[in-house]
Amino acid sequence: MITDPGVDDAFAIIYALLHPELDIVGIVCDYGNVSQPVAIRNTSYLLNLAGRGDIPIIRGSEVPLSGSAPKLFYDIHGYKGIGGVDTTGTPSPPLHPFHKIYQLIELHGSDLTIVNLSRLTSLAVAFIQSRSLIDKVKDIIIMGGAFFVPGNWTPLAEANIYGDAKAAKVVAKHGTNLTFIPLNVSNRAIISNSLIYSLSTQSHTPFSPILKTVMDYYSNKYKEIIPGINGAPLHDVTLLSYLTNKEDYQLISRQVFVIASGPAKGMTFADFRPVPEKVPNYPVNKMVLDFNFEKFQQDFVTILSAARFYH
Ligand code: RIB
Ligand code: CA
Numbered sequence: 001m002i003t004d005p006g007v008d009d010a011f012a013i014i015y016a017l018l019h020p021e022l023d024i025v026g027i028v029c030d031y032g033n034v035s036q037p038v039a040i041r042n043t044s045y046l047l048n049l050a051g052r053g054d055i056p057i058i059r060g061s062e063v064p065l066s067g068s069a070p071k072l073f074y075d076i077h078g079y080k081g082i083g084g085v086d087t088t089g090t091p092s093p094p095l096h097p098f099h100k101i102y103q104l105i106e107l108h109g110s111d112l113t114i115v116n117l118s119r120l121t122s123l124a125v126a127f128i129q130s131r132s133l134i135d136k137v138k139d140i141i142i143m144g145g146a147f148f149v150p151g152n153w154t155p156l157a158e159a160n161i162y163g164d165a166k167a168a169k170v171v172a173k174h175g176t177n178l179t180f181i182p183l184n185v186s187n188r189a190i191i192s193n194s195l196i197y198s199l200s201t202q203s204h205t206p207f208s209p210i211l212k213t214v215m216d217y218y219s220n221k222y223k224e225i226i227p228g229i230n231g232a233p234l235h236d237v238t239l240l241s242y243l244t245n246k247e248d249y250q251l252i253s254r255q256v257f258v259i260a261s262g263p264a265k266g267m268t269f270a271d272f273r274p275v276p277e278k279v280p281n282y283p284v285n286k287m288v289l290d291f292n293f294e295k296f297q298q299d300f301v302t303i304l305s306a307a308r309f310y311h
Pocket of ligand 1: 004006008009032033117118119143152158159160235236
């Protein structure tokens with residue numbers, strides 16, 4: 001998992017930790033919603049809550065490929081941690097260097113799925129350093145892009161793509177086992193506050209006590225972004241839910257292109273004409289443009305209610 005927690009990333013990590021069929025073998029922490037050190041701290045906080053300090057935390061990217069300081073989004077995701085939860089007292093965890101990613105690929109190979117929930121910088125670096133190795137993993141699922149729908153950073157661009165559009169272009173141009181889950185799906189993965197409140201009171205997992213505080217902060221911000229919204233989209237959770245519920249997600253195959261600079265920077269596009277024109281020497285990958293929201297919501301409740309943990 002490559003992540004920048006961040007509220008929806010935190011829910012994705014919680015979901016994966018509680019899921020009986022998912023096994024997290026490592027978490028790469030990147031900048032994005034928050035700085036890389038804060039992403040590390042927030043990840044460690046969640047792993048400690050679950051008693052899963054055994055999961056390696058890997059130091060990912062601190063800045064985009066351009067080397068410039070990234071724009072961060074504490075206003076949406078929390079100044080002291082994850083939403084309203086203060087994680088500042090979390091002890092620094094042992095950190096694994098970037099090449100731990102390659103060791104994990106060597107170890108798990110075609111059993112391993114990489115789930116990218118943040119900017120694509122670390123993934124692009126892995127493509128540049130070790131393409132043949134990256135090609136060995138089963139799948140690379142990317143939260144990113146917007147097709148025929150507005151972006152969420154600019155009118156045209158989704159945040160994970162815009163945040164390092166050069167990196168996204170490298171990945172889209174060279175990846176052969178990619179699945180994009182864009183805003184078309186993730187914007188619709190809206191979980192209401194009342195659902196979170198009932199989970200926080202009726203479920204008994206190590207995360208139940210923090211769910212409301214995490215969500216309240218984020219959903220209050222979302223009310224400013226999307227007036228009238230009832231809850232907030234948990235973008236990153238859709239990728240984890242997709243892994244074990246593929247029948248609820250409609251996959252199509254397309255060549256995916258990224259605009260890396262200029263006024264349309266971060267825009268993603270594909271040829272949706274009935275007979276798409278195939279660009280030579282460019283990979284055909286997969287994307288999901290539609291899903292069954294009711295099933296997603298049901299699955300989210302089932303997994304977050306699970307009493308898989310001892311407490
Ligand atoms: O555009 C949504 C994506 O950007 C999510 O991954 C969110 O956490 C932010 O990183
Ligand atoms: Ca994210």
